[in-house]
Each structure stands twice: as structure tokens, then as C-alpha cells.
Amino acid sequence: xxxxxxxxxxxxxxxxxxxxxxxxxxxxxxxxxxxxxxxxxxxxxxxxxxxxxxxxxxxxxxxxxxxxxxxxxxxxxxxxxxxxxxxxxxxxxxxxxxxxxxxxxxxxxxxxxxxxxxxxxxxxxxxxxxxxxxxxxxxxxxxx
Numbered sequence: 001x002x003x004x005x006x007x008x009x010x011x012x013x014x015x016x017x018x019x020x021x022x023x024x025x026x027x028x029x030x031x032x033x034x035x036x037x038x039x040x041x042x043x044x045x046x047x048x049x050x051x052x053x054x055x056x057x058x059x060x061x062x063x064x065x066x067x068x069x070x071x072x073x074x075x076x077x078x079x080x081x082x083x084x085x086x087x088x089x090x091x092x093x094x095x096x097x098x099x100x101x102x103x104x105x106x107x108x109x110x111x112x113x114x115x116x117x118x119x120x121x122x123x124x125x126x127x128x129x130x131x132x133x134x135x136x137x138x139x140x141x142x143x144x
Contacts, residue, residue: 055082055116062087062094062107068132070096073139075127077119087113093131098141100125119143 129137
């Protein structure tokens with residue numbers, strides 16, 4: 001009987017920790033927020049902001065609803081120059097992810113997202129939206 005009580009207690013503890021760690025509770029599900037990843041090598045510098053100033057503004061449209069793609073889908077940037085990425089998102093959560101540059105920007109529906117980016121590494125890099133990559137939401141970023 002004691003063994004059953006211990007096993008049940010451990011199970012309940014694990015369950016409560018899982019619910020707490022995953023946001024648990026009632027109500028609406030958590031909304032993802034935008035953030036810059038912590039880069040490992042010579043990344044682009046990114047700082048999410050609702051009103052990011054600085055640099056040339058590049059409007060990024062994230063299309064959805066059957067046809068998922070970035071507009072534009074190719075970006076040509078200059079090493080060391082600061083750009084402000086200005087995102088247009090209408091109905092769905094998206095990301096603007098360039099692993100090799102340490103960029104991972106999250107955008108929520110109806111949100112104004114402007115993020116300054118300063119590339120610190122040259123090359124051509126894959127751009128993709130994490131939840132929509134398989135649906136063709138990919139592109140490339142070239143830094144020279």
C-alpha cells in the first residue's frame with residue numbers, strides 16, 4: 001500500500017510540474033512572442049522593438065492562407081549596415097529565421113514588429129518561417 005502511495009505521489013508531482021512548465025491553467029493558450037536567439041558565431045545583431053529606429057527600413061510581408069511566402073523572399077544586405085525589418089502580419093503566427101546569422105524573430109497576428117538587424121557575417125543564408133517552412137515559406141539573405 002505504501003509503494004502505491006509513493007508511486008501515485010510521484011506521478012501527481014510530475015503531472016503538476018508538467019502542467020506548470022507548459023503554462024497550465026485555464027483560459028486562452030499562451031501567445032508566442034518575438035525574440036532574438038542567442039547566436040553562437042558572428043551573428044547579426046537583433047533587438048526586437050515596437051518602434052525600432054535606425055537604418056534603412058525593409059518591409060517584410062508574410063503571406064498566408066493557402067500560399068505561404070515572404071515578400072520579398074530574397075534580401076541583399078551590406079555587412080555592418082543596420083536595417084530595420086518592418087513586418088506585416090495579418091492572421092497567423094510567423095517567424096523570420098536565419099540560423100546562420102542568429103536571427104529568429106517571432107511575429108503575432110495584428111502586431112507591429114520592427115526589428116533592427118546589423119549583419120556581421122558575409123554569405124548567402126537560408127531564411128524560413130519555422131511553422132510554415134514545409135509549406136514553402138522560405139527565402140534567402142545575402143550579406144556582402
